[in-house]
Amino acid sequence: MSDHGYPHEPTGVETRKLGMWVFLSTEILFFGTLITTYLIFKGRNFDGLRLEDVYDIPFTSVSSFILLMSSLTMVLAHNAIENSDKERTNIWLLATAALGAVFLAGQIYEFTEFYHKGFTLTTNIYGSTFYVLTGFHGAHVFIGVVLLIILWGVGVRQKGLSLNEGMNLEFIALYWHFVDIVWIVLFTVVYLI
Amino acid sequence: MKERENHHPTPKQYVQIAIILGILTAIEVALYYTEEVVGVFTDPLLIILAISKFIVVVGWFMHLRFENKLVNRFFAGGMILALVLFAIVMIERASGNFF
Numbered sequence: 001m002s003d004h005g006y007p008h009e010p011t012g013v014e015t016r017k018l019g020m021w022v023f024l025s026t027e028i029l030f031f032g033t034l035i036t037t038y039l040i041f042k043g044r045n046f047d048g049l050r051l052e053d054v055y056d057i058p059f060t061s062v063s064s065f066i067l068l069m070s071s072l073t074m075v076l077a078h079n080a081i082e083n084s085d086k087e088r089t090n091i092w093l094l095a096t097a098a099l100g101a102v103f104l105a106g107q108i109y110e111f112t113e114f115y116h117k118g119f120t121l122t123t124n125i126y127g128s129t130f131y132v133l134t135g136f137h138g139a140h141v142f143i144g145v146v147l148l149i150i151l152w153g154v155g156v157r158q159k160g161l162s163l164n165e166g167m168n169l170e171f172i173a174l175y176w177h178f179v180d181i182v183w184i185v186l187f188t189v190v191y192l193i
Numbered sequence: 194m195k196e197r198e199n200h201h202p203t204p205k206q207y208v209q210i211a212i213i214l215g216i217l218t219a220i221e222v223a224l225y226y227t228e229e230v231v232g233v234f235t236d237p238l239l240i241i242l243a244i245s246k247f248i249v250v251v252g253w254f255m256h257l258r259f260e261n262k263l264v265n266r267f268f269a270g271g272m273i274l275a276l277v278l279f280a281i282v283m284i285e286r287a288s289g290n291f292f
Contacts, residue, residue, distance in 0.1 A: 013261045021264045025271030032275025036282045061222045065215060068246075072211035075254045079204055177255045181247050188243035192225045193236050 020171045024178050031182050034136060035189060038129040046124035054117045055191060056110070063106040064187045067141075070099035071180040078173045086160025089169070090152055096176065097148035100141055107138045130190065137186060140179045147172045200259045210253050217246050 011018055077092030111131070114120070121131045151172060155161045161169060202210065221242050228235045252258040257268060 011261070011263055013263055018264065018267070021267045025267045028268075028271035028275050029278070032271075032278055036279045039279075040282060040286055057222065057225060061218065065218055068214050068218060069211060071214075071250060071254050072207060075207050076204055079201070079207065082201075174255055177250055180254075181250050184243055184246045184250065188221065188239050192221055192239050 014167070016167065017170070020174055024174060027178060027182075031133075031137070031185075034129075034133045035185065038133045038190065041126040041129050044126070046126050048123040048127070049117065049119040050126060051114075051119065051130055051190070054114050054119045056113070057191060059106070059110065060187065060191050063103050063110075064183060066099050066106070067103045067180055067183050070096050070103070071177050073099060074173050074176045078169060081161060081166045081169055086155065089161060090155045093148055093152040093155065093169070097145050097152060100145040100148065100176075104138060104141055104145065107134070107141075111135075134186065134190065137179070137182055140182070144172070144176050144179050147175070201256060202253060207254075210249060214246055214249060217242050 009015060073092045073095040077089050077096060080086075080088035080092055119127055121128055151161070151165070151169060154165060158165075221239055224231060224235055224238055224242075231238065251268070257265060
């Protein structure tokens with residue numbers, strides 16, 4: 001994690017980990033573009049329903065809290081593997097995957113409700129940007145849940161993750177926290193402001 | 194790993210950080226419902242709270258504050274480029290070039 005961890009690397013950082021951070025940097029631009037596109041159309045007048053007509057802030061707030069807490073379980077899994085606590089690593093990994101799955105289920109329920117109320121992908125361009133933005137975030141959460149379950153499965157099968165697999169856990173943790181920070185921004189920009 | 198973990202928060206501190214994040218989220222939701230009382234300060238306060246949560250997660254959960262400067266530069270680079278893009282588009286939007 002720190003710069004003195006990999007003196008054999010020219011950069012001082014484990015190369016795969018540096019690659020992960022570069023990837024996350026490109027993801028910032030990806031979501032930055034989607035958020036910017038959404039904001040171009042937010043607050044403008046269009047025919048048809050708007051998000052404000054259909055959303056449910058208490059429900060989305062609980063979803064946000066669940067995703068936020070999944071970052072806690074993820075970092076606890078990371079801490080457990082650093083302390084060679086294999087059992088707790090698996091427990092926290094499964095808890096993170098479960099919380100992520102609950103968030104996803106909430107998003108699917110929310111989208112279904114919006115559709116039934118008449119706010120769809122094709123209602124207007126504002127609706128399109130909303131679904132593309134939040135849908136891509138949901139897709140990222142889905143990928144994260146799949147990766148977490150795979151890693152948990154490896155841990156269960158091998159009765160604990162090895163140090164090398166611990167590095168994989170660190171990559172997935174970085175990805176998961178990134179997904180969380182994107183939602184922190186989306187919750188404010190899309191729902192609260 | 195042993196050497197590195199010394200810089201990181203303990204599980205108890207992680208829980209404390211998560212509680213702070215939960216409280217900040219509760220304040221955000223409360224601000225949404227008290228917009229008529231808070232008035233024009235609502236949106237700036239919401240943005241400040243979101244930035245605070247963002248910094249806490251990136252700094253402590255992603256351990257960026259304990260990381261190599263190169264890693265920090267990559268992350269900051271992505272952020273700066275995204276913000277520049279955002280600023281350019283919003284200036285264009287304000288000048289009415291999109292409609």
